[in-house]
Amino acid sequence: MTNLKCGCALLFLVTATCCLASPEPLSYSFLEDQTEGEFSVRATLTGVPTWPGSALAEIVFDYRDAGNYLAAQLHRDGVGFVKVASGKEHRWGDLVDWKPPAGQPLHLTLQRRDWRIALLADGKVIARAYEHEVAGGRVGTGVRGAGLRWSDVQVQPVEPVHFEDDFTRVSGQGGQWETLAGQFGIKRSKTVQFKVEETANPFSFGARATDVALTAAGYWFYDSYRASVSVRPADAGAVGLAAYVQDAGNYLLFRLASGEGGETARQLVEVRDGRRKVLASAPGGYAVEQWYRLAIEVCEGRCTALVDGVPALTARPDAFGQGRFGLFADHCADAQFDDVLVEPAPGFAEDFSVRSVGKWRDVGGRWVTQHAGSAAFRRKLDPGASLSVGGSPDWRDYEYSARVTPGDTAGIGLCVGYRDERNYDLFRWGGASAATANQQQLVCVRDGQPTVLATTAAKLDRKRTYRVEVDAKRWRFHVSVDGHQVLDALDPGLTGGEVGFFGEGAAGARFTDAVVRFPGEEAPLPDVTEQFTREYTMNTWAAPESVWKRDAQGVTWHTGVFFGEPVVELPLPGAAKTEGTVRLCIHGDGQSLDSGYTVTARSPADGGRLQVSLQRAGTEVAKGEGSLQPGAVLRLSQSGPFVLVTLDDQLLTHFHDGDVLPGRRVGLNADWRGVGLQQVRAYSDHLLDNTFSSAPIHWWAGRGVWEVANRWPCSPGWSWFCGVQRGEPSSPVLWSKEAFVGDQVVEAFAAVKMDVMPDQGGYRHPSDVCLTLCGDGRDLSSGYSLIMGGRNNTATLFMRRETVLGEDPKLVFTKTDVRGLDATGLADFHRHWFHLRIEKSGGHLRAFVEGKLAFEHDDPQPLPGGQIALWTWNNGLMVARARAWYQTAAGWQACPVMPRAVSADGPSKWRTDAGPPVALVSGFESGLEGWTGKDRPEGALLSRDGSTAVEGRHSLRVRTAVSGGDLRVWAGVQRFDPAKFPR
Numbered sequence: 001m002t003n004l005k006c007g008c009a010l011l012f013l014v015t016a017t018c019c020l021a022s023p024e025p026l027s028y029s030f031l032e033d034q035t036e037g038e039f040s041v042r043a044t045l046t047g048v049p050t051w052p053g054s055a056l057a058e059i060v061f062d063y064r065d066a067g068n069y070l071a072a073q074l075h076r077d078g079v080g081f082v083k084v085a086s087g088k089e090h091r092w093g094d095l096v097d098w099k100p101p102a103g104q105p106l107h108l109t110l111q112r113r114d115w116r117i118a119l120l121a122d123g124k125v126i127a128r129a130y131e132h133e134v135a136g137g138r139v140g141t142g143v144r145g146a147g148l149r150w151s152d153v154q155v156q157p158v159e160p161v162h163f164e165d166d167f168t169r170v171s172g173q174g175g176q177w178e179t180l181a182g183q184f185g186i187k188r189s190k191t192v193q194f195k196v197e198e199t200a201n202p203f204s205f206g207a208r209a210t211d212v213a214l215t216a217a218g219y220w221f222y223d224s225y226r227a228s229v230s231v232r233p234a235d236a237g238a239v240g241l242a243a244y245v246q247d248a249g250n251y252l253l254f255r256l257a258s259g260e261g262g263e264t265a266r267q268l269v270e271v272r273d274g275r276r277k278v279l280a281s282a283p284g285g286y287a288v289e290q291w292y293r294l295a296i297e298v299c300e301g302r303c304t305a306l307v308d309g310v311p312a313l314t315a316r317p318d319a320f321g322q323g324r325f326g327l328f329a330d331h332c333a334d335a336q337f338d339d340v341l342v343e344p345a346p347g348f349a350e351d352f353s354v355r356s357v358g359k360w361r362d363v364g365g366r367w368v369t370q371h372a373g374s375a376a377f378r379r380k381l382d383p384g385a386s387l388s389v390g391g392s393p394d395w396r397d398y399e400y401s402a403r404v405t406p407g408d409t410a411g412i413g414l415c416v417g418y419r420d421e422r423n424y425d426l427f428r429w430g431g432a433s434a435a436t437a438n439q440q441q442l443v444c445v446r447d448g449q450p451t452v453l454a455t456t457a458a459k460l461d462r463k464r465t466y467r468v469e470v471d472a473k474r475w476r477f478h479v480s481v482d483g484h485q486v487l488d489a490l491d492p493g494l495t496g497g498e499v500g501f502f503g504e505g506a507a508g509a510r511f512t513d514a515v516v517r518f519p520g521e522e523a524p525l526p527d528v529t530e531q532f533t534r535e536y537t538m539n540t541w542a543a544p545e546s547v548w549k550r551d552a553q554g555v556t557w558h559t560g561v562f563f564g565e566p567v568v569e570l571p572l573p574g575a576a577k578t579e580g581t582v583r584l585c586i587h588g589d590g591q592s593l594d595s596g597y598t599v600t601a602r603s604p605a606d607g608g609r610l611q612v613s614l615q616r617a618g619t620e621v622a623k624g625e626g627s628l629q630p631g632a633v634l635r636l637s638q639s640g641p642f643v644l645v646t647l648d649d650q651l652l653t654h655f656h657d658g659d660v661l662p663g664r665r666v667g668l669n670a671d672w673r674g675v676g677l678q679q680v681r682a683y684s685d686h687l688l689d690n691t692f693s694s695a696p697i698h699w700w701a702g703r704g705v706w707e708v709a710n711r712w713p714c715s716p717g718w719s720w721f722c723g724v725q726r727g728e729p730s731s732p733v734l735w736s737k738e739a740f741v742g743d744q745v746v747e748a749f750a751a752v753k754m755d756v757m758p759d760q761g762g763y764r765h766p767s768d769v770c771l772t773l774c775g776d777g778r779d780l781s782s783g784y785s786l787i788m789g790g791r792n793n794t795a796t797l798f799m800r801r802e803t804v805l806g807e808d809p810k811l812v813f814t815k816t817d818v819r820g821l822d823a824t825g826l827a828d829f830h831r832h833w834f835h836l837r838i839e840k841s842g843g844h845l846r847a848f849v850e851g852k853l854a855f856e857h858d859d860p861q862p863l864p865g866g867q868i869a870l871w872t873w874n875n876g877l878m879v880a881r882a883r884a885w886y887q888t889a890a891g892w893q894a895c896p897v898m899p900r901a902v903s904a905d906g907p908s909k910w911r912t913d914a915g916p917p918v919a920l921v922s923g924f925e926s927g928l929e930g931w932t933g934k935d936r937p938e939g940a941l942l943s944r945d946g947s948t949a950v951e952g953r954h955s956l957r958v959r960t961a962v963s964g965g966d967l968r969v970w971a972g973v974q975r976f977d978p979a980k981f982p983r
Helices: 259-264
Strands: 002-004 013-017 027-031 039-046 056-065 068-074 078-085 088-091 106-112 116-121 125-130 136-144 149-157 163-165 178-181 183-187 194-199 204-208 212-217 225-233 238-247 250-257 266-272 275-282 292-299 302-307 310-315 324-330 335-344 348-350 361-363 367-372 375-380 384-390 398-405 409-420 423-430 439-446 449-457 466-473 476-481 484-490 498-505 510-517 548-550 556-558 566-571 580-588 597-603 609-616 619-627 633-639 642-647 650-656 665-672 681-684 687-690 699-703 705-710 717-724 733-736 738-752 769-775 784-789 795-800 803-808 834-841 844-849 852-858 865-872 877-892 911-913 919-921 941-945 955-959
Touching (some): 056 106, 078 125, 136 149, 204 212, 204 324, 212 238, 238 292, 250 292, 259 275, 266 302, 266 310, 375 384, 375 498, 384 409, 398 409, 398 498, 409 476, 423 466, 423 476, 439 484, 484 642, 498 510, 566 665, 609 642, 609 650, 619 642, 681 687, 699 865, 733 738, 738 769, 769 834, 784 844, 795 844, 865 877
Parallel strands (some): 194 717
Antiparallel strands (some): 002 163, 013 027, 027 136, 039 106, 039 149, 056 068, 068 078, 106 116, 116 125, 225 292, 238 324, 266 275, 292 302, 302 310, 367 375, 375 510, 384 498, 409 423, 423 439, 439 449, 466 476, 548 556, 556 665, 566 633, 580 597, 580 665, 619 650, 642 650, 687 877, 733 865, 738 877, 844 852, 911 919
């Protein structure tokens, strides 16, 4: 489905005159209605062959009266902005060099955003300025000089960008996409029939590009956004994302080529009038038939490209400045796009190389932007304590960093959450007084009164340059210097605001490379198709309550093991005046709620308030209360050393613990009518949870084709993520892209794909549903593996690499032949989802099948970690859900490039050996001598081995590129007449 927000209005002109003192008063033509909030103004200016020296054209905006407004001015020799306040005109900086086109219509756009202003001319940003006062007022145009004329003036109200599309619609419906080149259309698997309500992820958007294919959506006035998409190129060529799309020949492009792209596989490109200009490039092409998550972010003249969430390229184009977003393919015969998301990109990156009028405001003393050779920076100019601030007062939950060189300044720092000169938060290092010298401090300033929240001793080297990073999210305020965390504090009053530089003492401190990021957050828990939650055969993995188990004491514990920073959320009943009590626990031991951090929340009978008590290991450490609204969400969470209790956006209470409890379980107990396990959500930042309801961007297809497919050909419609192998035998393998190190718990719900009709029994080889962890991404025998129904369904095995740690011949699949089975019998195998789970804690390993402990082993030399694999042998594998709770993430691993079998390196050179016995002999002394793996994708890899020859110097070495590969080879014997063979 698609979701697109837009406001649109066209306003009409009326005429008025502004009578400010000037060489010649301008006569303004105003649009009829006033503007509010963010907007863009489009207009066309027609000139004369050469502008006279006194000629002037203005777009006036935020006009309240003749003495208070803003204006963009175009002169013959430049362009700039002015502010008129209380009848006095102030220019923002000097004119920007610019020459109007002689005698040509000039198409202009003025962008007025929360605090940013930009002027665009004929598809190029020509000037920027910043104004922190609230936007609003009338819009108009004016000219001075014969021959200049405004026309086609219109105002476009602008809302924050939000667009989503998962392409859930029938073929032929393109939604809001406009195809500008090539072919695009709704795509579904050729091998599947399904109903939307019975499938995990039914549709994608396909591209066919014999040359260039481009489709676009959105609106012309989109300017600061981040567009992301999942893409699976099925062929060599290139795919990508476009931004600021004007038409088929004008846009910015993030282009990702196949592996053949080499050093330029990743490119940021400006396409103008169909010609490409590479702005930035790097190696790192895609692997065919694998899914990737691509993103392009444009904001304030900076363009950034990301692959799988990792920044790949950055450039600073001044082209276009606004426009739609698009999907792209280039000479790629088949590409799938899915899960498009476009959101605002409000952050900025400031290196001071481009003049930014009004972007930074000085508080308490003067600052100046300076250049020294190739370096540019913001410099403290006056003695004393002062700030230079910028950004939006609406910013919240962000990361802010900058490089700072103290110089002669005694104290330096970064400011966040700036509301005004009396209210902000500050990281301060050093200072003019003995009390602050060589001290790092986190300071909260409220109503002009500073409070030190945290402090530590640290010598400030004034000759060094430091990278300081401040993370200010959800009341927590922590700082790193050169990558090392130094201070951490919680400020309940930190609700957001601008950022800034701080200096105390003499002039001289320099700041540059300031970056503000708003990290996008993935949904902590995946979507589940609603119909799946209603099916009793799927309730072990689809029902929200399936992860909760009640113990003998009546406490309910989550089956997960929560590493990292756990969160548990519970929506409270919507009925007013409902009395109840609920207890939520994180970092518990799975035995008692009093073992962890527990919040006890109570609502009295008259309702309206929620009282909370926070306990650490059974002892109360904090309490609070807040206003209770129907449906409010109670949340218990950890953030660094802090435990937080919140109710919606209210911070009810918190506790700082320098020694965080070691438990990893989440539990609850509720005595509150209307509270059910279906509403409880528990997760952490160290959790991978996939139902494959969206594109499988967290996984590599190691072998086979992985896509949504029918589980039962006799009942088409029910479809899940599935792996099948081309040819025989069918042995698909799915690897996690990310590697995990240390303790971890991995589980999967999987089944064998039905491969023959019911009258033939339904399954040719009902066996081998397998889970591996700590693998190397290539070889299934490199990790720990749980193999259910192995050895042709004669046993279930638990293995460490190639060593069997445990074997159970009784644990096998039953009722695998569907002929003659009733509904109860079909539920044992045919309709069942098998639950496999491996827990690794140090060297202690436990393997579970169907929720019961099957194997337990202590490994004296535990494998340190690696990737997860889901796989089967001689089958197709259906996967409904896969989860991993992990101690440490080791990063996303590159897709291994599998070597291909090579052709024979020459003609057959067999010789005749007179014997006895008489024989044809190949000694491999001159090469492979005609032997080959037939160039098959997973065929045998052949080479000569100089260490194992029976005779002579060489033998033939045969190996596979992947686990389970095909070892068949062809001898390459030439045709001969056996009758003439010597005897």
